[in-house]
Amino acid sequence: MNDPVLVVKGLTVYRETYAAVQDVSFTVPAGMDTAIVGPNGAGKSTLIQAILGILPYRSGEVFVLGQPLSPKGKLPPAVRQQIAYLPQNFLFDRRIPITVREFVGLGWDRLGLQLPWAGGQARRHAVQQALTQVDAWHLYQQPVSVLSGGELKRILLAYCLVRPRRLLVLDEAPAGLDVRSESEFYRLLHQLKKDQGWAILQVSHDLDMVRRSCDRVLCINRTLLCQGTPDHSLTPENLSLAYGPEFVRYRHSC
Amino acid sequence: MALSLFAIAILASLANFSTMTIQSEFTRVIDLFQLPFMHRALMGSVLTGFMGGLMGSFTILRQLSFFSDTLGHSALLGISIGFLLGLDPGWVLLPFAVIFALGVTYFLERTRLWTDALLNIIYSSSLSIGIILLSFRDDYKGGITHLLFGDILAMRTTDLIFSSVLLVVCAIFIGLTLRSQILLTLHEPMAIARGVSVSAQRTAFIVLLSLVVGISIKAIGVLLISAFVVIPACAARLLSRTFAQYILISAGLGALGAAIGMMVSAFFDLPSGPSIVTAQLAIFLLAMLAPNRRKLAL
Numbered sequence: 001m002n003d004p005v006l007v008v009k010g011l012t013v014y015r016e017t018y019a020a021v022q023d024v025s026f027t028v029p030a031g032m033d034t035a036i037v038g039p040n041g042a043g044k045s046t047l048i049q050a051i052l053g054i055l056p057y058r059s060g061e062v063f064v065l066g067q068p069l070s071p072k073g074k075l076p077p078a079v080r081q082q083i084a085y086l087p088q089n090f091l092f093d094r095r096i097p098i099t100v101r102e103f104v105g106l107g108w109d110r111l112g113l114q115l116p117w118a119g120g121q122a123r124r125h126a127v128q129q130a131l132t133q134v135d136a137w138h139l140y141q142q143p144v145s146v147l148s149g150g151e152l153k154r155i156l157l158a159y160c161l162v163r164p165r166r167l168l169v170l171d172e173a174p175a176g177l178d179v180r181s182e183s184e185f186y187r188l189l190h191q192l193k194k195d196q197g198w199a200i201l202q203v204s205h206d207l208d209m210v211r212r213s214c215d216r217v218l219c220i221n222r223t224l225l226c227q228g229t230p231d232h233s234l235t236p237e238n239l240s241l242a243y244g245p246e247f248v249r250y251r252h253s254c
Numbered sequence: 255m256a257l258s259l260f261a262i263a264i265l266a267s268l269a270n271f272s273t274m275t276i277q278s279e280f281t282r283v284i285d286l287f288q289l290p291f292m293h294r295a296l297m298g299s300v301l302t303g304f305m306g307g308l309m310g311s312f313t314i315l316r317q318l319s320f321f322s323d324t325l326g327h328s329a330l331l332g333i334s335i336g337f338l339l340g341l342d343p344g345w346v347l348l349p350f351a352v353i354f355a356l357g358v359t360y361f362l363e364r365t366r367l368w369t370d371a372l373l374n375i376i377y378s379s380s381l382s383i384g385i386i387l388l389s390f391r392d393d394y395k396g397g398i399t400h401l402l403f404g405d406i407l408a409m410r411t412t413d414l415i416f417s418s419v420l421l422v423v424c425a426i427f428i429g430l431t432l433r434s435q436i437l438l439t440l441h442e443p444m445a446i447a448r449g450v451s452v453s454a455q456r457t458a459f460i461v462l463l464s465l466v467v468g469i470s471i472k473a474i475g476v477l478l479i480s481a482f483v484v485i486p487a488c489a490a491r492l493l494s495r496t497f498a499q500y501i502l503i504s505a506g507l508g509a510l511g512a513a514i515g516m517m518v519s520a521f522f523d524l525p526s527g528p529s530i531v532t533a534q535l536a537i538f539l540l541a542m543l544a545p546n547r548r549k550l551a552l
Contacts, residue, residue, distance in 0.1 A: 032407075035466065050445065050446040052443075052446070053446060053447070053449075054446045054447060058494045073446070075449065077396065077449050080447075080448055080449035081509045083447065084447075085282075085443070085444055085447035085448075086444055087444060090441065092440050092441055093315065093440075095315075095491070096315050096440060096497075097491060097494050097495065097496065097497055097499075098436065098440065098496070098497045099496050102496055102497050102498070103440075106433055106436060106437050106440075109433040111437065111445075111448050111450055112431055112434075113430040113431065113451060114433065115430065116429050116430075116432045116433075116498070141495075143495065145359075155542060156369075167324045168448070174284075188393060251393065
């Protein structure tokens with residue numbers, strides 16, 4: 001359990017002709033909440049998409065739960081099963097007919113070849129438990145398309161919860177929520193993290209939240225500028241390196 | 255509504271007949287049902303309708319409706335190439351449809367222009383080239399209507415066997431990869447993060463879709479084939495709440511529409527493709543009127 005869940009060494013990712021992420025190295029220890037901060041276009045989303053195998057990487061090494069990720073994004077299915085990814089603005093076509101129960105069930109499935117009725121009772125039970133934990137069991141028959149922003153985020157957390165996981169990767173997960181729903185989301189996320197022993201790697205723009213609740217922080221602007229505890233890393237000097245001096249002056253006058 | 259128009263037309267024509275003619279009409283219908291071509295046509299339409307609905311359910315959600323239209327139009331090019339090479343067009347069509355579909359997919363991924371604009375170029379040019387090639391064959395000019403709008407007599411026993419095999423393959427494919435297909439349709443990066451091989455799944459789906467389109471062309475015709483894939487799925491969307499229901503209803507309505515259409519085509523001596531599409535339209539309109547539409551929250 002004390003092994004790091006994620007080890008990244010000298011990772012370089014190209015987007016078309018330029019290096020969006022260059023020579024980034026860090027580790028995510030088990031059970032810790034690590035935030036990635038940096039300005040727009042700094043390569044934060046690119047970085048996590050490469051770690052998940054959504055984008056291919058050019059050079060470097062990535063180990064997820066001790067298993068190497070190939071540059072094209074291949075990872076053993078047993079490892080995949082223990083990771084969950086919540087994308088930035090989970091926008092989907094609302095005309096797709098799917099109920100809350102069906103959607104959360106997708107988080108439980110192994111997604112190889114399987115009979116459509118596989119799992120049966122165990123699947124139903126896991127879905128019910130996950131929905132109860134995020135206080136959304138009453139929504140199970142609802143179409144996902146009618147959910148409010150806050151409800152949708154809770155359902156996404158249930159999708160992560162429905163099977164034991166070790167690493168959660170969030171790309172600005174609360175984007176689009178109002179202040180109150182956002183703090184609700186974080187309260188639930190941190191509670192679940194404690195209960196489940198999840199390690200979290202999350203891209204965030206909310207530096208105050210990062211200071212308050214993250215264990216570690218990575219400042220990124222194409223390259224890794226600094227890493228460490230929020231108090232150590234989010235100094236005016238480092239923020240100035242990441243976001244530019246204008247931003248720091250603004251933050252200090254607040 | 256279209257169904258009720260059908261009914262009115264039937265009643266009106268019946269009213270004009272004396273009892274004698276009603277009897278003779280009835281005998282004609284019974285006789286028609288005993289003809290082997292009618293058996294093949296009905297079975298073939300049910301098989302292809304079922305497949306069309308099954309594959310159509312994912313086709314419309316992935317916004318591949320226009321893609322299937324392009325595949326259908328390009329089939330005429332495949333048929334005319336078959337004629338020019340002196341081969342049986344039926345057998346040239348299927349490999350052609352698969353290669354064409356994969357080629358178009360590759361082309362769409364490589365360019366940065368709008369997908370619908372590119373598909374427009376592809377379908378109109380392949381249709382044009384197909385018609386030009388066919389015009390070199392004087393003996394086939396009369397057959398163009400059948401190619402464009404379907405021919406009830408074209409269903410052969412080999413087609414039925416091939417349709418049955420293809421239906422089983424499609425059902426097994428959709429069944430075994432159902433969860434991956436759903437997640438892929440909902441959110442591609444989330445599916446990749448879970449280890450779903452997007453390119454393999456997408457290629458397999460497109461190969462099957464092109465085979466379904468290729469095999470259904472004979473009954474429905476080049477111009478209307480995409481409706482055959484799109485309409486049952488849209489009707490099913492109006493009637494279903496869960497994804498599982500949606501797929502099953504889509505396949506069922508596909509088969510129902512095809513069977514009704516084929517019978518209407520035989521009884522009234524109408525081209526089979528338009529008859530099937532009109533029957534499917536009637537089902538779609540009924541689905542729009544269905545009371546549980548509100549539950550959908552579209």
